[in-house]
Amino acid sequence: DAGITQSPRHKVTETGTPVTLRCHQTENHRYMYWYRQDPGHGLRLIHYSYGVKDTDKGEVSDGYSVSRSKTEDFLLTLESATSSQTSVYFCAIRTGSSYNSPLHFGNGTRLTVT
Amino acid sequence: AQTVTQSQPEMSVQEAETVTLSCTYDTSESDYYLFWYKQPPSRQMILVIRQEAYKQQNATENRFSVNFQKAAKSFSLKISDSQLGDAAMYFCAYRSARLDNDMRFGAGTRLTVKP
Numbered sequence: 095d096a097g098i099t100q101s102p103r104h105k106v107t108e109t110g111t112p113v114t115l116r117c118h119q120t121e122n123h124r125y126m127y128w129y130r131q132d133p134g135h136g137l138r139l140i141h142y143s144y145g146v147k148d149t150d151k152g153e154v155s156d157g158y159s160v161s162r163s164k165t166e167d168f169l170l171t172l173e174s175a176t177s178s179q180t181s182v183y184f185c186a187i188r189t190g191s192s193y194n195s196p197l198h199f200g201n202g203t204r205l206t207v208t
Numbered sequence: 209a210q211t212v213t214q215s216q217p218e219m220s221v222q223e224a225e226t227v228t229l230s231c232t233y234d235t236s237e238s239d240y241y242l243f244w245y246k247q248p249p250s251r252q253m254i255l256v257i258r259q260e261a262y263k264q265q266n267a268t269e270n271r272f273s274v275n276f277q278k279a280a281k282s283f284s285l286k287i288s289d290s291q292l293g294d295a296a297m298y299f300c301a302y303r304s305a306r307l308d309n310d311m312r313f314g315a316g317t318r319l320t321v322k323p
Contacts, residue, residue: 127311136212136299136313184253193305194241194260199253 097121100185100200108208113172115203117185119165125188126168127197128152128160130181137184143168175207210235212302214314221290222322228275229285229317231300239305242276242283247297247316256298259283261305287319295321 097120107113117126125144129137129152139152141160149160157179159171172179182204186197211234221227233242244256259267259276266274271288287294300314 129313134315136214136315137301138313139311182251186253193303194258196243196255196258197253197311198255202251 098185098187098198098200100183100203102203103201104204106206106208107175109176110174113175113205115170115183115185115205117168117170117200119168119187121187121189122165123187123189124165124191126162127186127188128158128168128170129184129186130154131184131202132181140170140183172205175205177207179205180207181205210237210240210302210304210312212300212312212314214298214300214317216317217315218318218320220320220322221287221294223292224289226286226288227290227319229287229298229300229319231283231285231314233281233283233300233302233312235281235302235304237304237306241303241305242274243301243303243311244272244274244283244285245299245301245313246294247299248293248295253299257285290321292321292323295319 099118101116127142128140131137138154140158143149143162161169182202184202185200213232240261242259246254246256257269257272273286275284297316299316303311
């Protein structure tokens with residue numbers, strides 16, 4: 095258990111509303127990631143962070159922003175939710191400094207945009 | 209950009225038998241890492257096995273082993289003595305040895321285990 099907590103676990107929201115998902119880790123790892131999982135696409139990277147206030151875009155970053163003001167928290171914000179953002183969102187951390195270190199994932203947040 | 213392809217959306221296996229899940233990838237890099245993750249119905253992503261591209265020896269973890277063919281860019285997962293608890297989605301993933309953000313996942317294979 096890499097000590098990753100995602101909240102909320104489930105959320106239903108309406109189109110056009112802002113939504114923030116939270117990822118919290120207890121072990122002060124440097125690298126944190128946000129992925130979305132959709133059928134037929136596997137997991138796709140939205141944004142990642144390599145330190146406090148250091149973030150960068152991933153493959154599917156449009157419509158999303160992130161913030162990392164503390165090592166332990168990585169927030170994903172949908173400024174104005176759309177139906178295409180209905181998905182399962184996973185936070186992950188890299189527990190080691192080398193590239194062969196695997197990612198450890200949270201339990202995911204199922205977001206439904208109606 | 210690197211791509212990962214899992215050509216089998218669904219597979220099934222009889223309990224106690226062996227099954228192989230396929231994965232191919234496209235890259236121009238020579239140094240990279242490959243992973244298999246398991247996602248049971250609980251939705252948790254669980255690391256099954258990993259392989260460094262510079263190692264010729266295939267990785268093994270108990271009943272799970274890989275067949276890594278670097279020239280063919282193939283990375284298949286073999287599950288021996290399949291158990292009911294092996295039923296899950298399996299994702300193949302690629303990571304560059306150069307880039308922090310570059311972990312790419314395949315679309316997944318859903319494995320059913322029949323009693």
